[in-house]
Amino acid sequence: MATNISTTFLIMSDSHGKQLLSKPPAEHIDVAIHCGDLTQESKLDEFKTTLRHLQDVNADLKLVIAGNHDFTLDVPAFESIVRNTRPPLEPELVRKTYGDYGEVRNSLFACARDANIILLNEGSYEFKLRNGALLRVYASPYTPSLGDSHRFDIPEDVDVVITHGPPKGILDYTGSQQRAGCPHLFQAIAHARPRLHCFGHIHEGWGGKLVTWRRHVASDLPPSHFTHIDHARSTLLGSLAGLSDARQDRDLDLFTADYDFSEQEPQTLFLNVALQGTPEMGQIPWVTKIPLPRVKT
Numbered sequence: 001m002a003t004n005i006s007t008t009f010l011i012m013s014d015s016h017g018k019q020l021l022s023k024p025p026a027e028h029i030d031v032a033i034h035c036g037d038l039t040q041e042s043k044l045d046e047f048k049t050t051l052r053h054l055q056d057v058n059a060d061l062k063l064v065i066a067g068n069h070d071f072t073l074d075v076p077a078f079e080s081i082v083r084n085t086r087p088p089l090e091p092e093l094v095r096k097t098y099g100d101y102g103e104v105r106n107s108l109f110a111c112a113r114d115a116n117i118i119l120l121n122e123g124s125y126e127f128k129l130r131n132g133a134l135l136r137v138y139a140s141p142y143t144p145s146l147g148d149s150h151r152f153d154i155p156e157d158v159d160v161v162i163t164h165g166p167p168k169g170i171l172d173y174t175g176s177q178q179r180a181g182c183p184h185l186f187q188a189i190a191h192a193r194p195r196l197h198c199f200g201h202i203h204e205g206w207g208g209k210l211v212t213w214r215r216h217v218a219s220d221l222p223p224s225h226f227t228h229i230d231h232a233r234s235t236l237l238g239s240l241a242g243l244s245d246a247r248q249d250r251d252l253d254l255f256t257a258d259y260d261f262s263e264q265e266p267q268t269l270f271l272n273v274a275l276q277g278t279p280e281m282g283q284i285p286w287v288t289k290i291p292l293p294r295v296k297t
Contacts, residue, residue, distance in 0.1 A: 004291035005133040009033060010059060010254075012285040013164070013200025014274040016069065017046035020053045022253045025287060030131050032059035035200045035273060036067025036141055036164035042078075044099045047108055055115040060130045062117045064109075066141040067164040067201065072104050073119070073141075120162065124155055133292035135159055138194070143201055144182050152188035159292055161194045165201040169225025170211070171272035175204045183224070190223035193266050195290050200274035206283045208237035210259050213266040235259065237269075244281060257288035 008027060012020055013035035020034075034054065039046035047070075054062055066073040071081060078101060082094055099107075109119040120139035127135040138158045143165040144150045154161060165182055166172040167189050172181030180202050189197055193213055212233035221227045237257050246252055261267055269288065277283040 003294060005131055005294055006289045007031065007129065007131060007133050007135070007292045008287065008289050009160075009196070010057065010285055010287055011035070011198045011271055011273045012275055013037060013198070013272075014067065014203060014276045015050060015053075016040040016276050017043075017049055018275070020050075020057065020275070021285065024056075024058060025254060027287070029057070029059035029287075030061070030129055030133075031127075031135065032057050032062040033160075033162055033198055034062070034064045035162055035198055036065045036143075037069045037200065037274075037276075038064065038067065039070050042070050042072040042104075043097055044104065044108075047072075047104050051108060051112050051117065054112070054117050060116065061127060061135075062115070063137065063139070063162065064117060064119050065139050065162055065164060066119075068143050070141075072098050075101050075105075124158065128295050129292070132294055134295045135292055137162060138192075139163070144184070149184050150182070152185050154188045154192040154194070156192050158192055158194045159196065159290065161189060161192070161197040163197070163199045166199045166205060166272060167197070167225075167270075169229075170197075170270045171199075171205040171207050171209060172202050173205055174202060180205075186225060187223040189268065190228045193268055195261070195267075195292075196269045196271070196288070198271045198273055198286075200272060202272065203274040203276050203283070204240065205272040206243070206274050206277070207239040207272050208255075208257050208286060208288075209270045210235045210237055210257075211268050211270060212262070213268070215266070230265075233265065238286075240277075240281075240283070243283070247281070252284055254287050255284055257286055261291060 014037040038050040139162045167186035168181035168183040
C-alpha cells in the first residue's frame with residue numbers, strides 16, 4: 001500500500017465578494033482553500049454571497065481564513081473601527097450593514113459548517129480526509145503592516161500553511177516592483193518547509209513557484225530568500241505574464257500546477273492565488289495535487 005495519497009486542492013484568495021469560479025472544476029476536489037479577503041468592505045451581504053459561492057464548490061473540505069478586508073471577523077478590531085469613526089455611526093445602520101459584533105463568525109460561519117466550510121483561526125489543525133489522507137495545516141489570518149512583526153509558530157511536521165499575505169521574496173512584488181512580503185513569515189516557512197504555502201493579498205504577485213531549499217546554510221545567517229533558497233533548482237510554475245500568454249491560446253478557468261515533488265530534496269510549493277486582477281484581466285484559482293500521509297489505523 002502506498003505511503004502517501006495524492007490529494008487535490010483548489011485554492012483561491014482575494015475574491016472580495018465576487019464570484020469564485022466561472023465553472024465547476026472537471027476533477028474531484030478533496031480540499032478547497034480560501035486565503036482571505038472574502039469581502040471588499042466586510043459587509044454582511046458580501047459574506048453571505050461568498051459563503052453561497054463556497055457552498056457551490058464541490059469539495060470534501062473547505063478551509064477559510066480572514067483577510068485584512070474581513071475586519072468584522074476580528075471583533076475587537078470591528079469594535080475599534082466603529083468606536084473611532086467620525087462622525088459617529090448610527091448603531092442600527094452598523095447592525096444592518098455589518099451585523100452584530102460576532103454575528104458573521106458565530107452565526108454565518110457556524111451554519112456554514114453544514115456545508116463543510118470551516119473558518120480557521122491562527123493555529124495548527126489536523127483533518128482526516130475522505131480519501132484516507134491526513135492533512136496537517138497551519139493557518140494565520142494576520143497580515144503584518146510594513147515594519148510590524150508577528151510570531152508565526154509553524155510546526156515542522158505541517159503539510160500546508162495558509163496565510164493571507166506572502167512571505168518576503170516569494171510572489172510578493174507590488175505594481176511598483178516593491179517586495180511587500182513579511183520577512184518573519186519567510187523565516188518561519190524556511191524553518192518548517194511545508195509541502196505547500198498558499199496566500200494572496202498582493203494581487204500583482206499571482207503565480208506559483210516550486211522552491212528547493214538549500215541543505216546547508218551558515219547558521220549565523222537569518223533565513224531570507226537570498227540565502228536559503230536554491231534558485232538553480234527552483235522553478236517558476238506560473239505568473240501573470242504567463243497567464244496572459246496562455247489566455248491568447250485558450251479559455252482558462254483554472255490554472256494547474258504541474259510539477260513533481262522530489263523525494264530527495266526539501267521543497268515547498270508556493271502559490272499566490274489572489275483572484276482580484278485588473279478590469280482587463282481577471283485572475284483565476286489554482287488546482288494542484290499534494291502527496292499527503294495516509295491516516296494511520
